[in-house]
Amino acid sequence: MMRRIFIAIAMIFCFGLFVFNAEIERLAVTPMKFPVPKGFPLPEYRFQNNPLTKEGFELGRKLFYDGRLSKDGNFPCASCHQQFASFSTYDHPLSHGFNDQFTTRNAPALINVAWMKELHWDGGINHIEVQPLSPMTASNEMAENIDSVLTKLRADNSYKKMFRAAYGDDKINSQRMLKALAQFVAMLISADSKYDKMKRGEASFSATEKSGYEIFQNKCSSCHREPLFTDDSYRNTGLPVNPKLNDFGRMIITGKSEDSLKFKVPSLRNVYLTAPYGHDGRFYSIGAVIDHYRNSVVDGPTTDSLLRKKIAINDDEKYDLLQFLRTLTDSTFIKDKRFAQPAN
Amino acid sequence: MKTFASCLFISLFSTGFINGAHQGYGDSVRVRFRATVNGQPLKFDSTYTNSFGEDFTVTAFRFYVGHLALNNSNNTWVKSRTAYHLVDAKISTSEIIEIPRGTKKITKLKFQVGVDSLDNVSGAQDGDLDPAHGMFWTWNTGYVMAKLEGNSSFSKVPTGSFTYHIGGYKGVDKAIRNIELSISNEMAIAILQSKTDDLIVDVEIGKWFDSVHPLKIAEKSFVHGPGPTAKLYADNYSTMFSIANDMKP
Structure with a gap:
């Protein structure tokens, strides 16, 4: 029995799977468990410095579907990552972006991303949290800049509320936006086929x-x-x-x-x-x-x-x-x- | 044994919180970086000539200073409280290093130009490392450690601009450069006795083109990623720093 308890405690600390977290206790947030499917290895992304919470996940979800992350409002993350297509783009060889442009690649399915060491077809992105910056700022994708996105989010009271719920105050910056998006995307786990x-x-x-x-x-x-x-x-x-x-x-x-x-x-x-x-x-x-x-x-x-x-x-x-x-x-x-x- | 192991985990976690605590230092030295071209303070509306006779103007000049520290009378390094400071020639800022009260002597200043490898692979950061500062490659993750942009009639790109975005944190592409500068006795005394406590580091932009390697604008008008060329510029700009002989802001 002792041995089991010890192993359980050791696992929590070693794998950083976010049960014990002073920050969570201080904030009135609802911690979420990251469910590692049976038979899967441990994920690459372990939510270090980004404790998974219901509030963070929901904020990430809203951002994922929000066209304001793009220059003209037409290209939310979800425009190329559609749930019914396993978060890839249905029936499009190359993704479409701002001003009727094509990208040079097929949008990959966003599933089990937390297990990937690097992201993109060429592996150019080394961390799930910074990935959204790439499509957001690419001139043939969402064509925006970070400051402009943040300005739009700050002008929206519903975002102020959601950032406060997730982080304890309504400061809206790129780090918080990116960490929330990472919570949503990392939770896109597919293991029920x-x-x-x-x-x-x-x-x-x-x-x-x-x-x-x-x-x-x-x-x-x-x-x-x-x-x-x-x-x-x-x-x-x-x-x-x-x-x-x-x-x-x-x-x-x-x-x-x-x-x-x-x-x-x-x-x-x-x-x-x-x-x-x-x-x-x-x-x-x-x-x-x-x-x-x-x-x-x-x-x-x-x-x-x-x-x-x-x-x-x-x-x-x-x-x-x-x-x-x-x-x-x-x-x-x-x-x-x-x-x-x-x-x- | 079992209990000891779990205690160890907890103490490792705790140190992270204690690190931020600060011991009661009383005095401080303000370190300022002052951009110059051919020895004169940088003006964004001026046209300059580099050592190859190429004309140029500067439209942006920024770089990361990391782990800034002063060597004091006890021959110990006193570190700045913040790990990184983004120096932007368009924004006047300074970095404050708090030194023990009654420090009689400061002899050396050291820092790195660039961002540690670990901080290039750790996800979304804030403060001076916020990617919104435009010192971050979004398509090939990593910080731009130093950036010089401007215009020149010798540029080979259609807009007439040159854009040098220098970085690289992996293996042979590493562009982080360590700088150590000696502070003369006279300057040390002047700084410690003055009311402003300013230590000014001159940053000579001309060195980007010609120092360790000759790098003409006509031959290289842009660098937009890590690699061998970026490292040549890093070698060059690692020589651009010197302690100023005056204490004017």
């Missing part, structure tokens, strides 16, 4: 799904590693560069030629909700992605060694694989009212 239910013994796979799962484990899971379905690494999957975009991925960040054309391995959770696929959305179906791995991987100097010889998948296997990938859809998540646009 048929696959998860099967793992928990609450559902069972059909013969086809079972076969697809085996094929997946043999041919896909070294990069799309369970349970997050990504190993969070950067790889060149043999996609030729689009000469109109000239996007060389990770190399833009590191400046190293060995990182040319490498992009972050995306999670396959909710993959049936996040079409189109690839960093520039060039594939309109999952079948087309599989066909690329079967037939058209370009063997360039930085192409991933696991893909150099392509992946042998026959038509029957492809069918089973697709049936398995369907089991990764988490319909609870996309209907979760906590993550929907707030009423006010």
Whole structure:
């Protein structure tokens, strides 16, 4: 018994999972628990200096859906990260931004972001709290500047109330805004698909799904590693560069030629909700992605060694694989009212 | 043993709160940074010439001073209370270092230009590190440690501007530079006896173009990210500081 208590106490302190916090006690806030799904590793983001609270989360949610974070009011975070599409952009290869502009990349699904070491297709962002600054200030996305956003928020009494509720006074600054957004985005946890239910013994796979799962484990899971379905690494999957975009991925960040054309391995959770696929959305179906791995991987100097010889998948296997990938859809998540646009 | 382990965790956490407490120092020295070009105080409406004969004006000049400290008579370093100070040539500010009462001698000033690696990877910050100050790369996380912007007829970009945004906190790209300046006896005495207690550090912008490396505006009109070029400018501007011979504001 003592041993269990000790382990529990040690876990709370070691992992910083925010139970004991003097600040929370001082403020009249409602602490929230960060639920690590069974079988998941510990998250990368552990809410250090940002204790998770109901008030902080709700503030983050309001900000996420607020067009005032963009220059013309039309581009809230949610314009490219739609809940029904697992917080990716439905049916758009490249995101749209301010003044009818395209971005150069496909909006990634915002799921299980708290487990990512770095963010963006090129890994340019090293911390979940500072990520929103990138789309907010990019001239082809939200096209705003930080001071201007804060001025708009300060003029709104409902924000004053919410900042006070979350932080104890109504000071509105970038740090508070960003920490609240991080609370909302980190809480977008998806772990209730048929696959998860099967793992928990609450559902069972059909013969086809079972076969697809085996094929997946043999041919896909070294990069799309369970349970997050990504190993969070950067790889060149043999996609030729689009000469109109000239996007060389990770190399833009590191400046190293060995990182040319490498992009972050995306999670396959909710993959049936996040079409189109690839960093520039060039594939309109999952079948087309599989066909690329079967037939058209370009063997360039930085192409991933696991893909150099392509992946042998026959038509029957492809069918089973697709049936398995369907089991990764988490319909609870996309209907979760906590993550929907707030009423006010 | 078990109890000891949990106590240890608590004490580690507690030190964070105590750190902010301050011991009762009585005296202080105000450190001010004064931008100059070719030895004269910077004027934003003036046109200057660098050592290559290139004309230029300055429209923005800012840099981070970190871990500012003074060496006192006991040969100990007395640190500024704030870890970072954003120096902006458009805004007159100073950093106050509190020194023990009755300090008879100050001999050296040290600081770094830039922001520690840890503070580049720790999420949303406030105060002088607030990203709203425009000293932050939003697409490739990290602080711009020093920034010089202006116009020149030698610039290769269509708008005629030059924009040097220098930073980098990782491995070989690290652009943090440590500075240590000696304070002469006469100046030390003057500072400690004066009523204003000002220690002025002159910051010579001309060094950006020509010091350790020759860097012509015509050859390099912008730097917008960490890497080998940014480090050349960091080497150059690490030589731009000197203790002023006067105490005028």
